[in-house]
Amino acid sequence: MARASTTSDAFNAVAEPRRREILTYLAGAERPVGDIVDALGLEQPSVSKHLRVLRDVGLVRMRCQGRQKLYRTNADAIRPLHEWAATFERYWQHQLNRVKERAEAMVRAGVKDLNSKNTNDKEK
Amino acid sequence: MARASTTSDAFNAVAEPRRREILTYLAGAERPVGDIVDALGLEQPSVSKHLRVLRDVGLVRMRCQGRQKLYRTNADAIRPLHEWAATFERYWQHQLNRVKERAEAMVRAGVKDLNSKNTNDKEK
DNA sequence: TTGACATATTCCTATATGGGAATGTAATGT
DNA sequence: ACATTACATTCCCATATAGGAATATGTCAA
DSSP states (O other), X not given: OOOOOTTSOHHHHTTSHHHHHHHHHTTSSOEEHHHHHHHHTOOHHHHXXXXXXXXXXXXXXXXXXXXXXXXXXXXXXXXXHHHHHHTTGGGSOHHHHXXXXXXXXXXXXXXXXXXOOOSOOXXX | OOOOOTTSOHHHHTTSHHHHHHHHHTTSSOEEHHHXXXXXXXXXXXXXXHHHHHHHTXXXXXXXXXXXXXXXXXXXXXXXXXXXXHTTGGGSOHHHHHHHHHHHHHHHHHHHHHHHXXXXXXXX
């Protein structure tokens, strides 16, 4: 056999980085396809195809509005992933990281505004 | 292009159900390959190949002991997955479910009292 | 050494992509 | 009706499996 279909479940669907980006982008509000294309810098057919996969596994919902279609992330469909990962929570380096994070938080509180925003800025 | 390699990252590696089963099985303690084969009912070469993938992305660690190799899940490597999923946590039906669960709990508490006090139970 | 045991790797094959290009389709404007 | 806008789908193709069979490698025992 070959690898399982990307439409078989959420685990397979989110294995693709672009689909994760799309989900993140559509998490807060519904957007038309064109916005996704512009925001992520992908080809329109590519976005449509990714949305198709995401829709098949229920990770996004779609609504028609005139000639555009508005998509939004269905966050609930991500819960199974979160819960599966959470079953390993008790094996993490719990207190170790907590101590570290707490220390870092205190440092940040002191330094505050040195680092404002960190990740992907795809502005043009 | 085709789909990304399963060894490219944890997201791709855990897209395969059997690999998730292996990770779960190896979460609590290290086990030799043969135990995995017996426990999950898979072919030995298949297990070895899955372990190879899991090892390449750091999801399991291996230790040699005589002629057998002991594997264990490296839970920390699962944290990125958990954290990615957690970024959607604020979009879940949080309070909704909590309110519902709380209401149900109250109902149950009430019913329980009623039942214990005055019983016309036809339960079996 | 020889053999048994525990794993890993290789070979083969059917299948499932994901990107690019081209095309199809539905809704809206003039 | 016709052009335009906004998406979706189809076709082609290089690539990456995952399983099964066969084989290779490594370790310990007699």
